[in-house]
Amino acid sequence: MPIEFYSTKSAYGEFSNFAAFGFHVDGVWYPTSEHYFQAMKFEDEEYCEKIRTTKSPMIAARLGRSRKVKIRDDWESVKVDVMRKAVQAKFAEHAKLRDLLLETGDEPIIEAAGRDYFWGAGKDGSGQNWLGKILMEIRAELQQSKVRIQ
Template sequence: MKKFLLLVRDQPPPPNTIWFYNRNEPYYEFTNFKEGFPIKAAIREPFPGSPPDIKSWATSEHLFQAAKFKNTRPEIADKIRRCPTARDALNMARKYQQYVDPSWQSINVQVMEWVVKNKFEQHPILAKRLLETGDQFLVEHTELDRFWGDGGDGSGRNKLGEVLMNVRKHLRDTQ
C-alpha cells in the first residue's frame, strides 16, 4: 500500500486541482505551518464591558491548537501561543490532549474556518494568492492526515481544503 501512496504523491494533481502541503512546493502558505504571517486574535470571550484580549499568534497552527484549550485550560493555550514553531505548538497540544475542550470535535471545523479567515483577512498578499486560485479545487495533499487532508490517495476528507475554498468564496463576496 505504501508504494501506491508514494506513486500517487509523485503524480501531478488532477486538472483544476491545487495540492498544497510541502514546505518547498507552491502554495505552502495555505498550510497552517507557514511562518511569517502572524494573526492577531482573541480566543477568550471578554468579561462583559471589557475589551477583547487580543494577542499575536505566530502561525494559524498556534491559534488553532490553542483554541482547543480556551475554555478548559487557558494557561495551556498561552503556552502554545509562545511556542517557537508551529510543530512545537502541535506537539504541545498533543501533550495536553486530556485537557481539550470536550466540545472540540463538534466545533473544530468551525474554529478552523475562523482561524483561516483571520489569517487571510489580515494578510492581503495571502488573500490575493488565494483568490488567484479561481475556482480550482484545493487539496491538502498528505498521507499523514485523513481528516484535514486527503490521506495522500484521495480517501481523506480534505477539511482544510474545504475551509480554504469557503474562505476564498467569502473573500470574493466581500471585495
C-alpha cells in the same frame, strides 16, 4: 487542475497552517494558524499560552497533540469552526495571501497530507480535506466581496 499544498516550502505552502503568517484573534497575536488551532483545544489558560508562545508551529502541534492536559469536552464539535476562524483571521490580515487565494480561481484546493484523512486528502485521496474546504469557502467569500466592490 487541483491546487495541492502541504509543505511550506512548496507551491501554495502559504496555505499551510505551519506557514509563518501571524494574525490577531480577540486582540491576541498568534504566530501561525497552527499555534491558534492547537491552543484552542484546551481550557487550561497557562497551557494555551505555552502553545501560543512556543517558537515553532511543529512544537505547537506536538503540545496540542499531547493528552497530558485535558482537551475541551466540546472539541470534536467545534474544531472545524476553530480552524475556520484561524484561517479567516490569517487571510484577513495578509493581502498577499488573499491575492494568492483569489489567483486559484475556481480550482479545487487540496491539502495533500498523506497521513491526515480529516483535514487533508490522505494518502489515497479519500480524506475529507476540511482545510481545503475551508480555504475554498474563504475564497468564495473573497470573490463575492470583490464582485460587490466593483
